[in-house]
Amino acid sequence: MIRFSVITIVRNDAPGVIRTLQSVFAQTYGNFEIIVQDGASTDHTSDVLRGFGSLIDSLTIEPDGGIYDAMNRALRRATGEYCIFMNAADFFVDSGVLGRVAERIDPQADDIWSGKALSDETGKVHNYRPPDQFWAGSTFDHQAAFIRTNLMQALEYDTRYKISGDLHFFTRARQQGARFTYDDMVIARKPFAVGASSDFTDRLKDRLEMLEEAWGDQYPVRDLITREMRFNTGLSFDLDRSLIENMPLEDLLAERERWTGRL
Structure with a gap:
């Protein structure tokens, strides 16, 4: 059985991380671990996380240098064959997601396997560029991507980036020959609302x-x-x-x- 590492990054968002973790706890597929990185929250988020006890396999509460630094810190503790970042307020669309992915992903061929994500605001699939336009931007959603963990740990995120660190990672992975697979399966629902x-x-x-x-x-x-x-x-x-x-x-x-x- 494929083992998944579900990684959640949070700071000062108790409602969001509760929603995220509830969707992870509900997964019927049993072979996964939950890794949470809390950036030293100044509200009650850290207490909420401690309250989950052993339901969280690895919880670290510490200051960090930004979201990509926090993601790298959590990533280093991952032990699954594939990892996925499901950050605070993002959540799996139903309890069967990991089970369906485990049936579709091919450990012999897939380095990065991606499905689809729904917009929390509209309930519709959020569309990205077609796969052949990888050179111009994102072709799938980060929260719908399962990444081979040893590849992710070898490259990590470049913390110089504040917004596009994930695209930078996927670009480097592609340049090094990583094999990408695209699937129409809906994985996650997440907020997409941004400013003007x-x-x-x-x-x-x-x-x-x-x-x-x-x-x-x-x-x-x-x-x-x-x-x-x-x-x-x-x-x-x-x-x-x-x-x-x-x-x-x-x-x-x-x-x-x-x-x-x-x-």
Whole structure:
């Protein structure tokens, strides 16, 4: 039987982590461990976690350097063949998820196996890029991905990133020959709500340089992202798109920041 490591990162979110852990405890497939990393919560979250006792296989409460540092700390304690990050407020869609994944995943062929995630806000599947556009951004959801643990532990997350550390990890894994499998099975439900257009801009900036460095010699990374930014900008600010159709990406980013400041 495949052993899974379900890893949860939390800080100051007792309701969210309770919802997450309840979905893990409910799994009917028995061969898994639960690893929780609490970033020294200043509310009652740590007490809630201690109250779960032996239901949590590994609980550490300590300060960290951010979400990716916390994930690395938890990851180092994982002993399963595959790991999945189900962070506070994310949850498995039903009690049979791990059992179904265990039937579908192939330990001889799958290094990273991914299903689908539902948006908590809409209840619908959150769509990502098609698999052949891996060079331009995410093609699946982090909370729906089962990663071979020894691969994850060997590469870890680069803590320089604040938003795109997961995409950076998957990019490095792909460059090193990791085998990806995509499945339509729904794994998790999670909140996707983010702030206004400034958050979109921050996410783009965080990933653009990394993706250009990784794939810019092979794929039109900047061209595609520029087109997407123009489209998003037109929607976000209700603009006549002819005003920005030839605007270089750097100028567009600067204008977005200026326009966002006026909202």
